[in-house]
Amino acid sequence: MSAAHETVSPGSARAARYVIYAALIFLALVYLLPLYVMLSTSLKSLDEIRGGDMLALPGDPSIAAWVKAWGEACIGVSCVGIKGYFWNSIKMVVPAVVISTLLGALNGYVLTKWRFPGHKLVFGMMLFACFIPFQAVLIPMARLLGAAGLSNSTAGLVFVHVVYGLGFTTLFFRNYYEAFPDELVKAAMIDGAGFFKIFWRILLPSSGPIIVVTVIYQFTNIWNDFLFGVSFSSGEASPMTVALNNLVSSSTGVKEYNVDMAAAVFAALPTLFVYIVAGRYFVRGLMAGAVKG
């Protein structure tokens, strides 16, 4: 550090810091701009949108567009707003997250503490399943759901999200349990504790952080999914993202930008809320999914 101080005068060092802060603040504003525009547009009237400036604050903020988006906006032929689709998404996300997380925890436990010949191959195959383009399974899944009478149903979507989320949840728990000391498990075995007892009493109580990471990751991914939703459901049974796209891309009648933006805010709220409350875990999940611990 001393060398740096000798070569750089204090004045230019301070100038450099101003430049860095200015650049960071500018970039932060750029990243915030679309969210700001989305929110402010949703609070404006249509006249103000047409006559005014996108960046201007709403002159007379009103939540009329929010009310309309929630309960009255027309999606397809029915004009009952997005609330039904919002609940569809909730009904889809909650069971899918719970089941896939639970299975992932058990899989991770087996793959680290009860290893068997070929465990690496099994894990490798589950891992690769995380990365396949879902287009490669779309047609067979559509056929299967149709044959099982599950197409266009929330149960069908729950099933699909559990199946294609398993790879990631297994990956998360496997990497976490890998670092869990084997000695504790061995000691419990000697005490006569069985498979489930060890899991329940020893691993699960210290799995808090990875459960949070997995739940957030799965929640975000499933809530934000569009491809499965649009492929396996339609009309009233669609999840929120599909309904939002239908609302925004419909070309009939007057384009109500404020209602579109309010609906987009509704679609974004749950994941944004999770991000604000538990951002640290959210980032950790993204990283684990990308760089694999």
Added chain:
Amino acid sequence: MTTIEPMPVVVPERRKPSLADGLRNGLPKLVLAPSFAIILVFVYGFILWTVYLSFTTSKMMPIYKWGGFDAYYRLWSQPNWYVAMQNLAIFGILYIGICIAIGLFIAILMDQRIRAEGVLRPIFLYPMALSFVVTGTAWKWFLNPGLGLENTMHNLGWESFKFDWLVNPKMAIYTVVIAGVWQASGFVMAMFLAGLRGIDGEIIKAAQIDGASTVSIYRRIIIPLLRPVFLSAFIVLAHMAIKSYDLVIALTGGGPGNATELPSTFMYSYTFTRNQMNVGSASAVMMLMGITAIIVPYLYSELREKNQ
């Protein structure tokens, strides 16, 4: 602990096998089996099914009549498919390149002992929590040629400013790049920042004592040390680029015309709306091959490194 002497701790599981031991050995596999079976059937089985469909004459519904390479021949003689491939190349290169450049740039700025890091970091990262559909909707409005950015610039006094990329077939694909970069670059920043924090400070101190300037320390020492992060970022972004579907649908709907067609939108429209299921399947197989070529060597090397 009370009933067993601490002596026989060495290899405790090597005792006479009883029924209980048999069950104990089988139970873990029994627990894993359903998940593994699900993956085998619904991932690998379904992939084989799709591959098979691509060799049939399926149109609106699957027909299991052998068609040979006909679907592949038709796919590769489809001008639309070339548009999709070209767009994927443009989108992929720019999306990966710009995300990495911006991500690294912000990460380096953030690594200068910034006071408000806790406030800034979430701002760069929040787009990653949004659905692509929300991102597409927001940017569609933001870039609206009549009322969006263009109008704002006119109001600010820049009357000649023109920004019609969203409806301009030549430029529409770049709007997808802009929205995609906005969404993912913060995440790349977080990856680089984690990498920067993992670098041994001693190396940098030594270079400073040798009189190296900050710029050359970054160019010669720090950036080369971040190689693994570059690789990870590349893999993640390439994977996201090939799969991207929602963003294009929400932002441009694949248009104007077919100007922003990507392999993912091509697959969907040929399968479900144009009734050429075999061609759609063939395009899905091409996408799978693309991702496999990127992911498998990466996973293989990662799993091997861990063993050492």
